[in-house]
Amino acid sequence: MGAKKKVLHSYTDVAGQSDQVRAAVQFGIDVQALIDNLERTPAERIRRHQVALDTTMMLRNAKYL
Amino acid sequence: MSNYLSNLLERLVNAGVDFVLVGGFAGVVHGCTYVTQDIDVCCNFSPDNLIALQEALSDLHPVHRMTPTRKPLQLTEQTCAKLKNLYLDTDLGQLDLLSFIDGVGDYQEVKNVSVMVRAEDMELRVINIDALIAAKKAMNRPRDREAVLQLETLKKLRKQ
Numbered sequence: 001m002g003a004k005k006k007v008l009h010s011y012t013d014v015a016g017q018s019d020q021v022r023a024a025v026q027f028g029i030d031v032q033a034l035i036d037n038l039e040r041t042p043a044e045r046i047r048r049h050q051v052a053l054d055t056t057m058m059l060r061n062a063k064y065l
Numbered sequence: 066m067s068n069y070l071s072n073l074l075e076r077l078v079n080a081g082v083d084f085v086l087v088g089g090f091a092g093v094v095h096g097c098t099y100v101t102q103d104i105d106v107c108c109n110f111s112p113d114n115l116i117a118l119q120e121a122l123s124d125l126h127p128v129h130r131m132t133p134t135r136k137p138l139q140l141t142e143q144t145c146a147k148l149k150n151l152y153l154d155t156d157l158g159q160l161d162l163l164s165f166i167d168g169v170g171d172y173q174e175v176k177n178v179s180v181m182v183r184a185e186d187m188e189l190r191v192i193n194i195d196a197l198i199a200a201k202k203a204m205n206r207p208r209d210r211e212a213v214l215q216l217e218t219l220k221k222l223r224k225q
Contacts, residue, residue: 028208032131033103033159051158052102055072059093062184062191 073104073122073157078187080121084108085179085190087166087200092212094182095194096219099212103159107175107192110164112145118162122155130154168203169196194220 017025024031037045077084086094088105108114119127119140127138131152138153151162165171169178169192178196181188192200198216201209 026206028204028206030103036130036154048158049102051072052100055074055090055104055158056093056100058072058184059090062094062182065181065183065188 073125073155073160074184074189075187076121076157077106077118078189080117082108082118082121083111083114083172084162085172085175085192087163087175087192087197088161089212091192091197092216094184094191095197095216097212097215099215103161105161105163107163107166107172109172110145110148110162112140112142115140115145115148115151116142122153122160125155125157127153127155127160130159166192166196166200166203168199168201 021031024034040048074086074090084106085108086104087107088103089097089099089101090104092099093101108118119138122138128135129138129152135154138151140148149164153160153162166175169175175192175196176190178193179190180193182191194216198213198220201213201216
C-alpha cells in the first residue's frame with residue numbers, strides 16, 4: 001500500500017504546482033526525475049549517480065574519429 | 066542470456082541500435098564540465114530498431130518513467146508504430162529516446178550532423194557541436210542557455 005505515484009510531465013503539468021516546482025520546470029530541471037529519486041534510498045541514489053559519473057568519465061576521454 | 070555491461074551506451078552499441086547521442090552527455094563529449102545523469106539519444110523509431118533496444122535493456126527492468134505506475138517496457142511491432150518518444154528508467158539510469166530534435170530535425174537529419182567518436186572500446190555517433198548548440202537554443206531554458214555558453218566557449222577555445 002502506498003500513495004499513488006505522482007507523475008509530472010516536466011513541460012506541461014505545471015498548473016496547480018507550487019511556485020518552486022514551476023520555477024524548476026521552467027529552468028529545465030527534470031522534476032519527474034526528482035520525484036523518482038524521492039522513492040529511492042540514499043544508497044540507490046548514490047549508486048545511480050556513480051553510474052552517471054562513470055559514463056561521464058568514459059565520454060570525457062572519447063576521441064573524435 | 067544476460068549481458069551485464071555496466072553502461073547503457075555500450076549496450077545500445079553492442080546491440081546494433083541505430084542512434085545518435087544528444088543532450089547533456091553529447092555536451093560532455095564536446096568538453097562541457099557539467100554532470101548529468103540522464104542519457105538522451107535520438108534514434109530510428111523503426112520497429113526493428115526499437116525491438117533491438119528493448120532486447121538490449123531486457124535485464125535492466127526498463128519502465129516507462131512518465132506513467133503513474135511505471136509500466137514495464139513491453140514493445141511489439143504494432144505498438145512501436147505509434148511511438149514518437151520513449152522516456153525510460155532502467156537499473157543503470159534514465160534513458161530518453163527521441164525521434165525528433167527541435168532546432169535540428171528528425172533522426173536522419175540528426176544523423177547527418179553527427180560525428181563518430183571512440184570511447185573506450187566502442188564507437189558511437191554523437192550530435193556535432195553546432196547542431197547541439199542549435200538544439201539547446203531551440204529549447205531556450207536557462208539550463209540550456211548555460212550549456213550553450215559552455216559549448217560556444219569551447220568552440221572559441223578550440224580555434225585559439
